[in-house]
Amino acid sequence: MRKYIAEAFGTFVLVFFGVGSAVLAGGGIGIADSISITGISLAFGISVIAMAYSIGQISGAHLNPAVSMGALVAGRMTFVDFMGYALFQTIGAIIAAGAIFILASNSAGGYDIASNGMGQNGYGADYGGEFFLISAFLFEVIATAVFIVVILGVTAGKGTPMVAGLVIGFTLTMIHLVGITVTGTSVNPARSIGPALFVGGTALSQLWVFIVAPLIGGAIGGILHRTGITGTDSDA
Template sequence: MSKTFIAEMIGTAILVLFGCGAAVLMGAEIGMTGIALAFGLAIVAAAYGIGPISGAHLNPAVSLGAFLAGRMSGAALASYVVAQLVGAVLGAAILYAIASGKAGYDIAVNGLGQNGYGAGYLGEYGLGSALIFEAVMTFLFVTVILGATQEGAPAELAGLAIGLTLAAIHLVGINVTGVSVNPARSFGPALFVGGKAMADLWVFIAAPLAGGALAGILHRAGVTRAA
């Protein structure tokens, strides 16, 4: 495995372990604001820790956006996505191993930070709301990432800008879908939880990829890129 593959795998595991871990292990204590910050801070940590190796995409929607923006090859895109999916499963597995050590924990009841929508899930928003939220927020997220990492942007601030953006997205939308904007982040927990989480997974693959693709296309066209 290449260094970039390993970096993306570890970084995505960090994102799932920190973000979903905050929800599963400390959600009652820190609330939605704390969970939002955990996701954002995980991105900041990964960006500065492994960013110099792989760019710290940690997200197939980000990698797709970078590919369509002309920043990476198709082969690199495939490698990144596989690494991200493996990392998400690894992070979810570690989280499950920790959570299951608590008396009374039941993955079917307590979950693993999986995404969802509809009856019985957080704010019980419908499918249309979930699709719109995930597509629009992923578009905005990937647009920020491509802008913050373009030539001429202050590279030392990119990780902070990206992490704060992800935290802000969570502050807006945890009650809607739990916030995915990342197919890998959704895949890891859903694989362990199964049932409705797996049935809903297509939303958190299709909508973020659509949003990320649009961000990449517009960036390459110069619409969202500095002259």
């Protein structure tokens, strides 16, 4: 149970500060602003770094059902643990989204979730670069697979565990720098579920993409790791 609670806390931190950077930082951090995209990307990446070095020794700091899927396929965890991780990660993300909603709703500047949104993922007309479904799905699969390959590689037997948190955090930053205008960048079903539950509407109807595509990407990353392209877990 301790590792599940750690995952819930870690995912809470990731969503609260990552999504919160887009919602709570005001108009100066909108998606249309390239400087703001950098800021949001760094908020997600730094959150992962902080959690990797604080709860990593307890749960591995997956913070993401897609990462846990990659670990499952790579043979690093059981199916029971995968389900437990995914459940508690999602709980942490929902609590974080709720906290962001409460904070945003209680400001003199005014906040309307229908018009301001809550950092939800999406695609199509009136969202980001207005990419179509196929682009959104393909980006999420590719970006997640790359993310998982990096994570499993740097934490493998001959990986670089001392700097793993930094490598993983900066990889997530890299992914966000490209993906924010495409889908708002999910690569994490829990991160997508939290805000979508509060926003509803289109965010909820499109949510399946940000659950299915990252999980597929996670499985692909796990398979690629098992081929030995980034070293194997028996290389210690």
